[in-house]
Amino acid sequence: MVTRGFTGRRPASEVADRIPPGQSLTADFPVLSAGPTPRVSLEDWSFTLKVGPRPVKRWTWEAFNALPQTSVTRDIHCVTKWSKLDTPWQGVLVDDLLTDAGIEPPTPFTLAHSFDGYATNVPVADLVGGRAMVATHYDGRPLTPDHGGPARLLVPHLYFWKSAKWINGLQFTERDEPGFWELRGYHIYGDPWREQRFSGD
Ligand SMILES: Nc1nc2c(c(=O)[nH]1)N[C@H]1C(S)=C(S)[C@@H](COP(=O)(O)O)O[C@H]1N2
Numbered sequence: 001m002v003t004r005g006f007t008g009r010r011p012a013s014e015v016a017d018r019i020p021p022g023q024s025l026t027a028d029f030p031v032l033s034a035g036p037t038p039r040v041s042l043e044d045w046s047f048t049l050k051v052g053p054r055p056v057k058r059w060t061w062e063a064f065n066a067l068p069q070t071s072v073t074r075d076i077h078c079v080t081k082w083s084k085l086d087t088p089w090q091g092v093l094v095d096d097l098l099t100d101a102g103i104e105p106p107t108p109f110t111l112a113h114s115f116d117g118y119a120t121n122v123p124v125a126d127l128v129g130g131r132a133m134v135a136t137h138y139d140g141r142p143l144t145p146d147h148g149g150p151a152r153l154l155v156p157h158l159y160f161w162k163s164a165k166w167i168n169g170l171q172f173t174e175r176d177e178p179g180f181w182e183l184r185g186y187h188i189y190g191d192p193w194r195e196q197r198f199s200g201d
């Protein structure tokens with residue numbers, strides 16, 4: 001008898017190995033937002049890199065899209081307990097943003113900021129080395145507004161609340177400063193494999 005995985009394409013054991021503790025597979029793509037979806041026109045869109053309060057580089061939509069493009073396929077894990085395998089994204093690696101800005105990370109921590117006022121903290125080590133991007137496309141199409149379009153952060157190895165939708169900037173901070181959910185009881189780091197859902201986990 002042939003054993004089939006949930007997807008019908010992979011052995012069940014291989015799929016199981018990719019699902020962190022307490023998570024379940026989903027085939028669709030749930031939308032989770034703390035508030036209404038901000039509508040950002042591409043003319044008004046910009047992305048600013050800051051060191052503390054000081055802006056060091058700003059890209060318009062046109063300039064941003066002229067940066068090197070990278071495609072990745074990654075598994076994602078939401079703290080509300082769904083995981084989705086093999087999600088395909090395209091965008092600009094944080095590495096390529098830093099190269100274009102001509103800076104080395106000046107501090108070990110960042111806050112990602114969004115057009116809806118949302119913020120989330122991510123250590124620099126989790127953003128560089130090809131581990132994170134500012135994504136503009138999902139599954140070959142421009143990112144829809146509900147999923148964070150025009151652009152969102154993608155840090156797939158951390159719980160998905162770290163992947164800030166409607167991102168408009170990245171700020172280097174001296175300390176690991178809690179963002180929106182981290183101030184409301186969620187874990188400061190959020191590693192799904194260590195099940196770091198809430199502070200104290
Ligand atoms: N700006 C912003 N980014 C956000 C959120 C938000 O409310 N505002 N929600 C977070 C949470 S809790 C999750 S699980 C994911 C959901 O992304 P999705 O709606 O594309 O599934 O976005 C994260 N990024």
Ligand SMILES: [Mo]
Pocket residue numbers: 032078079080160161
């Ligand atoms: Mo979430």
